[in-house]
Amino acid sequence: xxxxxxxxxxxxxxxxxxxxxxxxxxxxxxxxxxxxxxxxxxxxxxxxxxxxxxxxxxxxxxxxxxxxxxxxxxxxxxxxxxxxxxxxxxxxxxxxxxxxxxxxxx
Numbered sequence: 635x636x637x638x639x640x641x642x643x644x645x646x647x648x649x650x651x652x653x654x655x656x657x658x659x660x661x662x663x664x665x666x667x668x669x670x671x672x673x674x675x676x677x678x679x680x681x682x683x684x685x686x687x688x689x690x691x692x693x694x695x696x697x698x699x700x701x702x703x704x705x706x707x708x709x710x711x712x713x714x715x716x717x718x719x720x721x722x723x724x725x726x727x728x729x730x731x732x733x734x735x736x737x738x739x740x
Contacts, residue, residue, distance in 0.1 A: 643724035648717050655714035662707040666700045 643721070643728075645721065645724070648721045652714050652717045652721075655710045655717070658710040659707045659714075662703050662710070666703045666707075669696060669700060
């Protein structure tokens with residue numbers, strides 16, 4: 635696939651995407667925290683608290699899900715980093731154009 639020519643970088647969209655990635659990461663980390671060991675105590679506070687193989691499977695699945703949520707949070711940060719790098723590159727290119735007077739930036 636060939637690179638498009640004369641495509642303007644959308645700085646507003648990049649900023650919105652970067653902010654959305656940061657919010658996603660925060661929400662995912664909060665969700666993991668809410669599902670963490672502190673919330674598991676509610677399972678044990680019940681008079682008919684359950685134990686055994688079903689509980690072990692439940693805890694293992696919960697931990698697997700938490701690891702997946704952490705991975706999603708890290709992917710959001712990776713995407714955010716890529717957007718920021720692209721924004722820096724676009725900013726540098728816009729500055730070059732302005733300095734050399736060969737076009738307009740934006």
